[in-house]
Amino acid sequence: xxxLRKVVFLQRKLQLIPPxxxxxxxxxxxxxxxxxxxxxxxxxxxxxxxxxxxxxxxxMIRGGEAERDELFCREFAQRHQxxxxxxxxxxxxxxxxxxxxxxxxxxxERYRLLREVKDREGLDLxxxxxxxxxxxxxxxxxxxxGCGTEGLMGFDEREGDVVRPLFLVKKEEIVAFVKxxxxxxxxxxxxxxxxxxxNRIRHRVIPExxxxxxxxxxxxxxxRALLKDEDSYLREKTKEALALVQQEGRKAFLxxxxxxxxxxxxxxxxxxxxxxxxxxxxxxxxxxxxKTAQYRIS
Amino acid sequence: xxxLRKVVFLQRKLQLIPPxxxxxxxxxxxxxxxxxxxxxxxxxxxxxxxxxxxxxxxxMIRGGEAERDELFCREFAQRHQxxxxxxxxxxxxxxxxxxxxxxxxxxxERYRLLREVKDREGLDLxxxxxxxxxxxxxxxxxxxxGCGTEGLMGFDEREGDVVRPLFLVKKEEIVAFVKxxxxxxxxxxxxxxxxxxxNRIRHRVIPExxxxxxxxxxxxxxxRALLKDEDSYLREKTKEALALVQQEGRKAFLxxxxxxxxxxxxxxxxxxxxxxxxxxxxxxxxxxxxKTAQYRIS
Numbered sequence: 001x002x003x004l005r006k007v008v009f010l011q012r013k014l015q016l017i018p019p020x021x022x023x024x025x026x027x028x029x030x031x032x033x034x035x036x037x038x039x040x041x042x043x044x045x046x047x048x049x050x051x052x053x054x055x056x057x058x059x060m061i062r063g064g065e066a067e068r069d070e071l072f073c074r075e076f077a078q079r080h081q082x083x084x085x086x087x088x089x090x091x092x093x094x095x096x097x098x099x100x101x102x103x104x105x106x107x108x109e110r111y112r113l114l115r116e117v118k119d120r121e122g123l124d125l126x127x128x129x130x131x132x133x134x135x136x137x138x139x140x141x142x143x144x145x146g147c148g149t150e151g152l153m154g155f156d157e158r159e160g161d162v163v164r165p166l167f168l169v170k171k172e173e174i175v176a177f178v179k180x181x182x183x184x185x186x187x188x189x190x191x192x193x194x195x196x197x198x199n200r201i202r203h204r205v206i207p208e209x210x211x212x213x214x215x216x217x218x219x220x221x222x223x224r225a226l227l228k229d230e231d232s233y234l235r236e237k238t239k240e241a242l243a244l245v246q247q248e249g250r251k252a253f254l255x256x257x258x259x260x261x262x263x264x265x266x267x268x269x270x271x272x273x274x275x276x277x278x279x280x281x282x283x284x285x286x287x288x289x290x291k292t293a294q295y296r297i298s
Numbered sequence: 299x300x301x302l303r304k305v306v307f308l309q310r311k312l313q314l315i316p317p318x319x320x321x322x323x324x325x326x327x328x329x330x331x332x333x334x335x336x337x338x339x340x341x342x343x344x345x346x347x348x349x350x351x352x353x354x355x356x357x358m359i360r361g362g363e364a365e366r367d368e369l370f371c372r373e374f375a376q377r378h379q380x381x382x383x384x385x386x387x388x389x390x391x392x393x394x395x396x397x398x399x400x401x402x403x404x405x406x407e408r409y410r411l412l413r414e415v416k417d418r419e420g421l422d423l424x425x426x427x428x429x430x431x432x433x434x435x436x437x438x439x440x441x442x443x444g445c446g447t448e449g450l451m452g453f454d455e456r457e458g459d460v461v462r463p464l465f466l467v468k469k470e471e472i473v474a475f476v477k478x479x480x481x482x483x484x485x486x487x488x489x490x491x492x493x494x495x496x497n498r499i500r501h502r503v504i505p506e507x508x509x510x511x512x513x514x515x516x517x518x519x520x521x522r523a524l525l526k527d528e529d530s531y532l533r534e535k536t537k538e539a540l541a542l543v544q545q546e547g548r549k550a551f552l553x554x555x556x557x558x559x560x561x562x563x564x565x566x567x568x569x570x571x572x573x574x575x576x577x578x579x580x581x582x583x584x585x586x587x588x589k590t591a592q593y594r595i596s
Contacts, residue, residue, distance in 0.1 A: 143517075143518070144507045144514050144517070145510070145511055146511070146520065146521070151521075197510045200510060201510075204506045205503055205506050208498055208499075208502045209438075212439075212443070212495045212498060212499075213444070216442050219444030222572045223444070223445060226560070226572075227447060229556045230528070233532070233555045233558065234528060234531075234532075236555065257531045258530075259528040259531040260531065262524070274520045274524075
């Protein structure tokens, strides 16, 4: 399936971006976001979207390269007659102050800004260029760093006001699509640095896995669909269990299946750490009452 | 935790090999099975196992190297005063006849032989040297080749009459344990051939993942525990759903959550293929009755 067909398929299946929507597109100038904008432009009239606004965030991390990227984005937007907002944030200083790593601060600040602009401009949705390879990389990263079952599902096509039309598209299809349009993009030089865990997964791990099975990513999507369904069922059952525990307390909790006990504790106590969840379950088994009072079922 | 402590921990948790048991140990002469036998010997009196019999299968795949391995096993068994059975099977000829790959035929034939000897000698359990790295490799292999949720769990500590006391032990701990005992082992030269998918995972993929997180294997074990619990709950619910569908047919099936519909179809029709399951569900939705007649609930 071609890139555009995959975007249309997802659009039809989930009504991902309803007709009449106004969109704020996160635009870095990389191949992914160039492909995203080109695809959106091609489908804009067909689906009937109202407005497309690009936003480029200059994180001021990569000095001269960041200036080059900003220029590329300005030129690209002008050529396609698209409005572009450029925001600059001094990520290194914020990271220094908050003592957190650049990557996560950059992501946090980027989404904060996108949301701010979206609200200010009265737009409906934030559109990002996340694609199937990003998904597989994210899941492998979670798997390696340690996660619960939700980590195996990575991110979704739609999360609140963020939508990802390239969700089903592979990187190789993105590159081919952009090249086929005669367009270019800017390459982030840190993308090749395997000192970053994600790049190690991308450049060292996934190519080996694809030698074993070239359609590894598609297979993962199928497995993910199973996991999603089972998770949705388990959430339903957890909700029922929560209501019961809310009414009847500890006694009802002890009768639950261990899988539901774990999910109920995660909900009520707001913890995700495996050991902590086990500790809480053990203390309830030993006689402690559940802290249901502070918890409201939504 | 040391290797022996991990074996004892598992033994206590699951009563993996009950006192008084007679054991048939699959013994290749590789580091894993050498560690297994040394650990079993050390715990034999402590736990009170009755009898340990080693069995070496010469698959006649690797010519001179297979002879060397057989000799090593004979010498090892003699030195430790353990009875050893050696069986030879001409795997290449069988694979040629059955048109299947060597690896899977070898595994199949090895288990068939082990079971035969176990029954003939009146032994209780087959003991294999599978360890934590094997588990992680198996799961990654399934993930890459495409699997359902059961693939994510790999193999179990106990499956029928097969037990795996080294389930929690990492390869590095095995090597250190064997060296610490002043023992040696034979190395299968094909283990280094990354033409085999498993070796590619072992030598190219996992070392990269461990650079990101050295305790990646332990984290996986935790995730696996969650998956196991949720799977056990889903099996319980599937059983209930099956009984209902058995009684009330299609109407009850249509009311089930999609996750249960899928599991019910897999049970009744004995299929695991994702697309096939979807097809069957669709045809039932379109009006076809379920083939519950041929199905017996166990």
